[in-house]
Amino acid sequence: MKSGAEGSELLSLIQSLYPNRDVIALHEPVFRGNEEKYLLDCLKTTLVSTIGPYVSEFEKHIANFTGSKFAIATMNGTSALHMALMLAGVERDDEVLTQGLTFVATANAISYCHAKPVFLDSDLSNLGLSLSALQIFLQENTEVRDNGFCYNKMTNRRIKACVPMHVFGHAVEIDAIAEICAKNNIELVEDAAEALGSYYKGRHLGTFGKIGIFSFNGNKIVTTGGGGMIITDDPALAKLAKHLTTTAKVPHSWNFSHDQVGYNYRLPNINAALGCAQMEKLGEFIRNKQETAAVYREFCLKKGFNFIDEPVHCRSNFWLCSLRLPDKASLEEFLEKANAQKIMARPLWNLMSELPAFKGCQNDGLKNAKYLRDRVVSLPSGVR
Numbered sequence: 001m002k003s004g005a006e007g008s009e010l011l012s013l014i015q016s017l018y019p020n021r022d023v024i025a026l027h028e029p030v031f032r033g034n035e036e037k038y039l040l041d042c043l044k045t046t047l048v049s050t051i052g053p054y055v056s057e058f059e060k061h062i063a064n065f066t067g068s069k070f071a072i073a074t075m076n077g078t079s080a081l082h083m084a085l086m087l088a089g090v091e092r093d094d095e096v097l098t099q100g101l102t103f104v105a106t107a108n109a110i111s112y113c114h115a116k117p118v119f120l121d122s123d124l125s126n127l128g129l130s131l132s133a134l135q136i137f138l139q140e141n142t143e144v145r146d147n148g149f150c151y152n153k154m155t156n157r158r159i160k161a162c163v164p165m166h167v168f169g170h171a172v173e174i175d176a177i178a179e180i181c182a183k184n185n186i187e188l189v190e191d192a193a194e195a196l197g198s199y200y201k202g203r204h205l206g207t208f209g210k211i212g213i214f215s216f217n218g219n220k221i222v223t224t225g226g227g228g229m230i231i232t233d234d235p236a237l238a239k240l241a242k243h244l245t246t247t248a249k250v251p252h253s254w255n256f257s258h259d260q261v262g263y264n265y266r267l268p269n270i271n272a273a274l275g276c277a278q279m280e281k282l283g284e285f286i287r288n289k290q291e292t293a294a295v296y297r298e299f300c301l302k303k304g305f306n307f308i309d310e311p312v313h314c315r316s317n318f319w320l321c322s323l324r325l326p327d328k329a330s331l332e333e334f335l336e337k338a339n340a341q342k343i344m345a346r347p348l349w350n351l352m353s354e355l356p357a358f359k360g361c362q363n364d365g366l367k368n369a370k371y372l373r374d375r376v377v378s379l380p381s382g383v384r
């Protein structure tokens with residue numbers, strides 16, 4: 001933005017999209033369906049906690065919607081990701097490939113397994129894990145050894161899994177990523193936390209690898225207050241996921257027996273009730289957000305902004321609409337201006353490799369990730 005005039009016009013456009021608000025949130029939930037009814041039902045039946053019919057109903061909603069055979073609800077997306085990595089067989093001192101530009105939960109979940117994240121570069125058009133960065137890293141730094149596993153030649157650690165994250169609902173080149181993971185015996189776990197309602201070549205995101213996860217945090221496209229979901233087509237993994245997320249309790253009418261260290265990661269019924277009501281509206285939400293994206297797209301085209309559009313082969317849920325400004329100074333200027341007007345425009349995340357917890361982890365230079373971090377801004381994108 002040379003003059004900032006276009007920036008001011010953009011802020012006026014945002015105000016016209018989200019009128020009569022003190023603060024324009026980045027993404028706020030809307031409850032215009034059966035939310036109240038289902039929540040009251042939980043109170044009346046006293047089934048507010050881990051037992052209740054809404055949990056399995058919500059799981060069915062997600063399995064049907066995504067075309068996945070199984071869905072296991074968890075208390076948040078981070079716990080879903082932790083569980084997914086455990087189920088993928090990630091163990092202490094393994095390495096897990098992911099992108100340097102992601103929400104911190106992706107890297108945290110890897111750490112919960114006592115594994116080490118390796119941070120790879122981003123794709124300039126889809127903002128997620130770069131296919132070519134992955135190819136180059138594997139080619140230059142790794143080898144598949146006699147035991148069939150892929151090893152990092154420098155650290156001598158096993159590379160057990162790869163976790164691409166679909167940023168803002170835009171798909172990474174997931175079919176090609178799945179293919180090279182399979183070739184190198186690396187388990188693919190999709191962090192599809194932001195991508196409920198997004199497709200790549202007609203197939204729902206989260207279904208390309210062994211396991212995928214979603215988040216239903218308050219700012220996601222569907223919310224349960226807090227919540228998450230593991231999806232898989234593997235019946236044994238699904239069974240184990242359910243077992244481990246419910247304290248590894250051996251089924252019995254009254255005995256408390258647990259056959260291993262389990263986790264209390266199960267989604268409460270009251271949260272699932274909210275999720276069931278939200279899922280009835282998901283189709284409407286997606287259409288509404290695609291309309292909002294179309295407004296931003298058209299404005300950007302006219303005013304010379306770089307709108308981050310759906311990548312090729314992707315049908316995006318446009319969880320967050322974003323654009324790429326020419327440089328860091330423009331980004332800072334726009335963020336200042338927007339937030340002074342109580343419009344919650346937001347930058348991308350800090351690079352994982354620059355956070356204290358992950359400073360020592362290997363990365364590939366993250367050239368595109370740095371470029372994007374300094375330029376991309378997300379705009380208010382909630383359902384209107």
Ligand SMILES: *Cc1c(COP(=O)(O)O)cnc(C)c1O
Nearest residue numbers: 076077078103105193215216217
């Ligand atoms: C929201 C989100 C998660 C999970 O978040 P929770 O708040 O734990 O549900 C994980 N990864 C990404 C990329 C996310 O955006």
